[in-house]
Amino acid sequence: MADDDSRAGSRYATRPILDWCADTHAPHDAALARAFAPPDGVPAIMVGPSEGRLLALLCKLAGARKAVEVGTLVGYSTIHIARALGDGGHLWSIEFDPAHAAIARDNLAAADLSDRVTVVEGAGVDVLPTLEGHGPFDAVFIDADKLNYDRYGTWALANLRSGGIVLGDNAFLFGELLDDSDRGRAMRGFHELVAKACDSVCIPTPDGLVLGIKRT
Ligand SMILES: C[S@@+](CC[C@H](N)C(=O)[O-])C[C@H]1O[C@@H](n2cnc3c(N)ncnc32)[C@H](O)[C@@H]1O
Numbered sequence: 001m002a003d004d005d006s007r008a009g010s011r012y013a014t015r016p017i018l019d020w021c022a023d024t025h026a027p028h029d030a031a032l033a034r035a036f037a038p039p040d041g042v043p044a045i046m047v048g049p050s051e052g053r054l055l056a057l058l059c060k061l062a063g064a065r066k067a068v069e070v071g072t073l074v075g076y077s078t079i080h081i082a083r084a085l086g087d088g089g090h091l092w093s094i095e096f097d098p099a100h101a102a103i104a105r106d107n108l109a110a111a112d113l114s115d116r117v118t119v120v121e122g123a124g125v126d127v128l129p130t131l132e133g134h135g136p137f138d139a140v141f142i143d144a145d146k147l148n149y150d151r152y153g154t155w156a157l158a159n160l161r162s163g164g165i166v167l168g169d170n171a172f173l174f175g176e177l178l179d180d181s182d183r184g185r186a187m188r189g190f191h192e193l194v195a196k197a198c199d200s201v202c203i204p205t206p207d208g209l210v211l212g213i214k215r216t
Contacts, residue, residue, distance in 0.1 A: 026053035031111035035076040046076035056084035062165045064138035069093040070124040071144030075104035094127045128155045136161040143169040150189035162216040171208030
């Protein structure tokens, strides 16, 4: 059940409630804890523990084996997704910053996932076309530069199998989704093209997570 306030989006979640739920449903092991605490100089801008767990469960529900991530950082969401893939699965994760990519590779080795994940260095728009031969894919997770979300979404929809899932983090654009800005237009374009090609929703995580299941 919901009441008027919660139906309209008000939240009962407090920080202690959110922490308790994350500890209960999505506890960190050593590998996740390591990737959640990047070294000095690397921003801690990864998804939260519950969002990471949500990504993993959605990939599991979709029966994902082959996945692509745009925006590795140091591999926190990468570990969640890679662990959720079926037998023989593989994740290609794209990262623009070589320093982030190097730390991610170390974190993935510590998680015993080096053979399941390829971290590809470069800009998403340049790297994505080079991955097409590995497709079609079962899941694409977008979590990088917001100006290109519409381009990443277009690529995802062209390279997912029917029934595959596209996920896009920061879908509320830090509160700026409706702004008259290039980022706002790109993010709204992403929402709209996913809504057109998929059964979709924007899950009201703290900054919004678009989920689309590609139609036939
Ligand atoms: C929000 S972080 C990714 C967090 C990660 N998905 C997680 O939750 O653990 C965004 C990452 O995208 C990278 N990035 C920025 N622009 C990019 C681009 N054009 N292509 C690929 N990666 C990019 C940044 O260097 C940064 O490491």
